[in-house]
Amino acid sequence: MLPCAQVIKDINSYLKKLEKNMSVTVTSENLSSLISDDVALITYCNERKQQLSASPSQSFFRVYALLIVEDEKKELSIIEGTNTEPDYIGGSICAERAALSNPLARGKTVRKVIITADAAQPITPGPLCREFLTAQVAPDVQIVMAGTTGENIVSVPLGYISLTIYFDLSFAT
Ligand SMILES: [Zn+2]
Secondary structure, eight states: OOHHHHHHHHHHHHHHHHHHTOSSOOOTTTHHHHTTOHHHHHHHHHHHHHHOSSOOTTTOOOEEEEEEEEOTTOOEEEEEEEOBOOSSGGGOBOHHHHHHTSGGGTTOEEEEEEEEESSSSOOBOOHHHHHHHHHHSOTTSEEEEEOTTOOSOEEEEHHHHHHOTTSSGGGBO
16 A cells, blocks of 8 residues: 555544544535534534644634535535644634645535634634635635634625625634
8 A cells, every 4th residue: 555545544544533522423425414504513613623632833723614615526525724823923824724725625616614713702714814715715605603612603605704894803813
């Protein structure tokens, strides 16, 4: 077996172990029903965020983004992203842009974006992220946002966030 294939196998078995401890699991079979269940998706994202072993080194503020994407065969899959920060904060990347930059996102249509963070209230994509999202995601795609408890879920179309410059920028990610 090629080393690369072994690494992917190891990662997949590691992820399977993690998923056993979660209340919501995402599979290719249940994703088509899960896509409309914002509470389950936010629960999943918050549980995945809790599994991140370390906080970002500058902000100590974890953000987790999940894209639900569709391929040309209409099959759904997920792509994850988390914020990552080098010592120089200007070189950092946020969760949404990390997910959108994943090679697995290429050529696929984003159907939903879910964002959770280490915050009491939902946070919204920041200006740079809005530009990034607008370039790759249709304006009618729902952006679902929630804080750590998942109690207050905000779901709005990307077009609304992109056009509303002053949409709660104090909590932008
Ligand atoms: Zn961002």
